Amino acid sequence: MLLAIATGVTVLATGLFLAPLGAQLDDQAMRRALAIAQATAAQPRIAELLAEGRPAPDGPVQTEAERIRLATGAEYVVVMDTRGVRWSHTDPAGIGYRVSTDPGRVLAGHPVMQIDEGTLGRSARGKVPLRDPAGRVVGAVSVGIAYEGVRARLIDAVPGLLAYAGGALGVGALAALLVSRRFRRRTHDLAFSDISALLAEREAMLHGIREGVVALDAKGRVRLVNDEAQRLLGLGPDSAGRPLEEVLGASRTADVLSGRVTGTDLLTVSGGRVLVANRMPTDDGGAVATLRDRTELEHLARELDGSRGLIDALRAQDHEHANRLHTVLGLLELGLHEEAVDFVTDVVGTHRTTSEEIAQWVHDPLLAALLVGKAAVAAERGVSLRLAPGTLLPDRVIDPRGLVTIVGNLVDNALDAAAGTARATVEVELRAEGRAAVLRVTDSGPGVPPDRRDVIFTEGWSTKEPPAHGRRGIGLALVQRLVERHGGGVRVGAAAAGAGAQGGAEFTVFLPEALTRGPEPGLEPGPEPLSEPRPEPGAPTAAETDPAEGRTR
Numbered sequence: 196m197l198l199a200i201a202t203g204v205t206v207l208a209t210g211l212f213l214a215p216l217g218a219q220l221d222d223q224a225m226r227r228a229l230a231i232a233q234a235t236a237a238q239p240r241i242a243e244l245l246a247e248g249r250p251a252p253d254g255p256v257q258t259e260a261e262r263i264r265l266a267t268g269a270e271y272v273v274v275m276d277t278r279g280v281r282w283s284h285t286d287p288a289g290i291g292y293r294v295s296t297d298p299g300r301v302l303a304g305h306p307v308m309q310i311d312e313g314t315l316g317r318s319a320r321g322k323v324p325l326r327d328p329a330g331r332v333v334g335a336v337s338v339g340i341a342y343e344g345v346r347a348r349l350i351d352a353v354p355g356l357l358a359y360a361g362g363a364l365g366v367g368a369l370a371a372l373l374v375s376r377r378f379r380r381r382t383h384d385l386a387f388s389d390i391s392a393l394l395a396e397r398e399a400m401l402h403g404i405r406e407g408v409v410a411l412d413a414k415g416r417v418r419l420v421n422d423e424a425q426r427l428l429g430l431g432p433d434s435a436g437r438p439l440e441e442v443l444g445a446s447r448t449a450d451v452l453s454g455r456v457t458g459t460d461l462l463t464v465s466g467g468r469v470l471v472a473n474r475m476p477t478d479d480g481g482a483v484a485t486l487r488d489r490t491e492l493e494h495l496a497r498e499l500d501g502s503r504g505l506i507d508a509l510r511a512q513d514h515e516h517a518n519r520l521h522t523v524l525g526l527l528e529l530g531l532h533e534e535a536v537d538f539v540t541d542v543v544g545t546h547r548t549t550s551e552e553i554a555q556w557v558h559d560p561l562l563a564a565l566l567v568g569k570a571a572v573a574a575e576r577g578v579s580l581r582l583a584p585g586t587l588l589p590d591r592v593i594d595p596r597g598l599v600t601i602v603g604n605l606v607d608n609a610l611d612a613a614a615g616t617a618r619a620t621v622e623v624e625l626r627a628e629g630r631a632a633v634l635r636v637t638d639s640g641p642g643v644p645p646d647r648r649d650v651i652f653t654e655g656w657s658t659k660e661p662p663a664h665g666r667r668g669i670g671l672a673l674v675q676r677l678v679e680r681h682g683g684g685v686r687v688g689a690a691a692a693g694a695g696a697q698g699g700a701e702f703t704v705f706l707p708e709a710l711t712r713g714p715e716p717g718l719e720p721g722p723e724p725l726s727e728p729r730p731e732p733g734a735p736t737a738a739e740t741d742p743a744e745g746r747t748r
Contacts, residue, residue: 196375197370197371197375197645198367198368198371198372201364201367201368201370201371202364202367202368204367205360205363205364205367206360206695207540207654208360208363209356209357209360212356213353213356216398218271218635221310221319221549223671224319224340224342224381225308225310225319225320225321225579226307226308226321226484227319227321227340228269228318228319228320228321228339228340229306229308229321229322229323229338231256231263231267231269231272231321231338232272232306232321232322232336232337232338233306233321233323234263234644235260235263235272235274235336235338236323236324236325236335236336238259239327239328239337240259241256241259241274241325242325242326242327242328242333242334243327244256244259244282245274245276245282245325245333245334247325248406249654250276250281250282250290250291251290251291252282252287252288252290253287254282256274256282256283257268257282257283257284257287257290259283260272260273260274260282260283260284261283264285267338268285268340269339269340270315270318270339270340270341271284271285271315271318271337271338271339271424272285272336272337272338273294273336273337273338273339274325274334274335274336275294275298275334275335275336275337276334277302277332277333277334277335278293279294279298279302280292280293280294281293281294281448282334285315286314286315289314293563294337295313295314296311296313298322298323298335298337301323301324301335301337302324302332302335303324303332304324304332305324306321306323306324307320307321307322307323308321308322308324311341312636315341316341316342316343317340317342318339318340318341318342319339319340319342320337320338320339321337321338321339322335322336322337322338323335323336328349330598341537350461351496389701401410401421401499402421402422404421405423406421406423406485406486407420407421407424407425407426407427407470407485407486407487407488408420408421408422408423408424408483408484408485408486409424409428409452409483409484409486410481410482410483410484411439411482411483411484412480412481413452413479413480413481414438415438415439415440415453416436416437416438416439416483417434417435417436417439417442418435418436418641419435420432420434420435422455422544423486424486424643427465427466427470427486427488428443428448428466428486429463429465429466430442439452439453440453443465446463446465447463447464447653448463448464448465448470448701450470450525451463451472451474451484452472452474452482452484454474454476454482457474459473460472460473461473462489462669462671464669464672464676465676466680468488469488469489469669469673470484470486470487470489471486471487471489472484472486474484474486494518502702519538522538523535523538523539526538528702547561550567552582553566553567553570553582556582556586556587556588556625557582557588557625558585558588558589558590559588559589559590559592559595559598560590561595561599562592562595562598562599562602563590563597563598564623565602565603565606566582566602566606566623569603569606569607569610572610572612573621576610576614576619577614577615577619578610578614578619578620578621579618579619579620579621580606580610580612580622580623581619581621581622581623582622582624582625583622583623583624583635583637585624585626586623586624586625586626587625587626587627588625588627588632589627589710591627591710591711591712592632592709592710593708593709593710593711594681594709597677597680597681598634598706598709599746600630600673600674600677601634601674601677601678601704602623602625602634603635603672604671604673604674605634605636605702606623606636607670608638608670608671608702609621609636609637609638609640609699609700610638611640612638612640612699612700613638613639613640613699616639616640616641616699617639618639619639620638620639621636621637621638621639622635622636622637622638622724623635623636623741624636624637627710628726629710630707630708630709630710630712631705631707631710632705632706632709632710632713633703633704633705633706633710634702634703634704634705634706635702635703635704636688636701636702637699637700637701637702638699638700639690639699639701640699641699642689642690643700644687648687648688651671651687652672652674652675652685653670653672674704676704678704681706681707681708681709682706682707682708683704683705683706683707683709684704684705685702685703685704685705686702686703687700687701687702687703688700688701688703689701
């Protein structure tokens with residue numbers, strides 16, 4: 196196609212050059228004839244000879260005209276008088292006879308240029324009036340140049356022109372070949388129909404798959420965003436062509452997509468969604484990144500962790516229940532019926548008291564159920580989970596599921612930190628301040644060093660070993676994103692000494708508009724500890740032991 200275009204352009208340019216060339220050569224021949232005629236008529240002696248003598252083949256006018264004809268290479272130089280009678284001619288036999296063409300215009304004092312037929316054939320002619328010293332027209336001079344010479348010049352110019360055209364065509368063909376080879380390499384030797392089909396298939400694939408795809412150019416600008424990526428990242432169709440930092444802002448997601456954070460299956464959080472990102476560079480310096488929504492999988496993983504914890508707790512309870520049954524059986528066999536009744540009543544009352552106290556101070560059913568479950572898990576792990584004295588949360592939470600996620604993640608981290616420490620304690624405070632909700636979770640663990648408090652909310656950062664089914668470092672990042680989405684803030688610090696947490700970490704969350712408007716309940720806060728570490732099977736219970744003196748009551 197490129198060669199056909201180059202050939203067509205060359206032929207068109209050659210034709211456009213040849214079309215006016217003939218007319219230009221004719222004009223040049225006529226102007227040359229006119230110039231010779233003007234030079235001849237400018238000699239005053241010729242006008243004087245016309246006034247003194249008669250036309251003769253061997254006359255001085257003929258002699259001078261022939262000299263000029265031979266010197267200029269003209270076909271003829273004719274001098275005529277006012278009657279149109281020749282005084283000179285290439286053929287001496289024509290002297291004394293009237294010219295073959297009408298001399299009226301030139302004898303009227305006007306120069307003439309024309310291509311015309313005469314006794315000598317077709318020629319380019321130039322005619323000028325001949326004047327005496329007084330300026331009167333006494334004759335005319337007509338000069339002709341053979342038209343065959345003009346045609347010969349045109350024919351002689353054609354080979355050179357064709358040579359130039361051929362050279363230009365050769366250069367164009369070479370350029371077309373190079374461009375074609377480069378184009379075929381860039382398109383992987385695909386035809387136009389294949390490219391069109393691939394483009395249609397690519398559009399259908401990109402907008403049909405359930406993974407987000409973001410393509411970047413070499414300058415870090417967004418080249419392509421499919422529908423799923425727009426949904427996951429909260430982008431609009433106008434994001435194409437804009438820099439990635441301008442679209443996503445300064446965030447870990449932007450760092451991952453731009454390649455500043457390297458690795459495979461990188462975790463990031465965007466708008467409350469947990470995403471798994473992979474980035475592949477392209478040959479032109481850009482990159483293509485894929486995004487998978489792992490939010491539901493993370494929720495399932497956390498539920499799996501919770502289920503495993505509950506299973507472990509049930510195993511422990513089953514073992515403890517067996518020990519209690521053995522104790523009841525022993526009391527009955529010993530005839531201590533009243534002691535058996537008191538023992539059963541104490542065991543059942545402990546669990547009932549925990550649920551009732553949580554429901555008394557935390558009125559939202561989802562949060563209350565969460566804390567009841569966490570209290571049971573904490574007891575099995577040897578951690579005392581308690582509500583702080585200021586806890587009081589009415590049943591007016593706008594987004595209970597979001598608050599459940601925040602509380603659950605913070606309590607889980609606190610239990611992990613406090614487990615295994617002396618007097619392991621986790622304290623939870625939930626209170627309302629107008630429409631705002633304040634959450635504080637304190638543990639007795641080792642705490643968070645001051646130099647690490649700025650990075651603990653980063654996706655993927657964790658001090659724990661990753662589980663077999665997933666990765667760590669998502670919980671706190673998700674908490675921060677959920678809190679920021681509600682317009683609130685989260686901070687971490689050191690727990691106050693003697694606050695039950697005994698110098699561990701303290702996480703505080705403030706949600707400015709987490710509650711609907713409504714009357715405050717008229718209850719005085721002041722809950723007691725919800726759970727105490729369960730004693731080993733067969734050991735004295737908390738009700739039987741004096742913690743101050745270590746004596747069994």
